[in-house]
Amino acid sequence: MRTTPEECRKLGEEIGSKAAASTGPVAILFPSKGISAIDADGQPFEDIAAREALRDGLLSSCGPVAVDVRPEHINDPSFAEAAARKLLELISLHRR
16 A cells, blocks of 8 residues: 555654754655655656655754755665765764
8 A cells, every 4th residue: 555645744754853863974865756666657656746745744854964855766776876975975974
């Protein structure tokens, strides 16, 4: 069963508030073209409104945490590369 836009917004708010409460370096990368294999163009759980609600919930509750809204799907190699680069950056910040 697919989550509704309202449920996705609440999920985004919960994730964002947990990220905002972090005491260490944190960042959020959001793949705007889909968050799972079945949430992609033409797939059975594609729901742009639900995805946008998730993003909006994150943005409304994450406080000072950076949200990088990316133009890719979560399974795109360029998204994985961006996530890996961000992880390495955060590890470097934590070691200082």
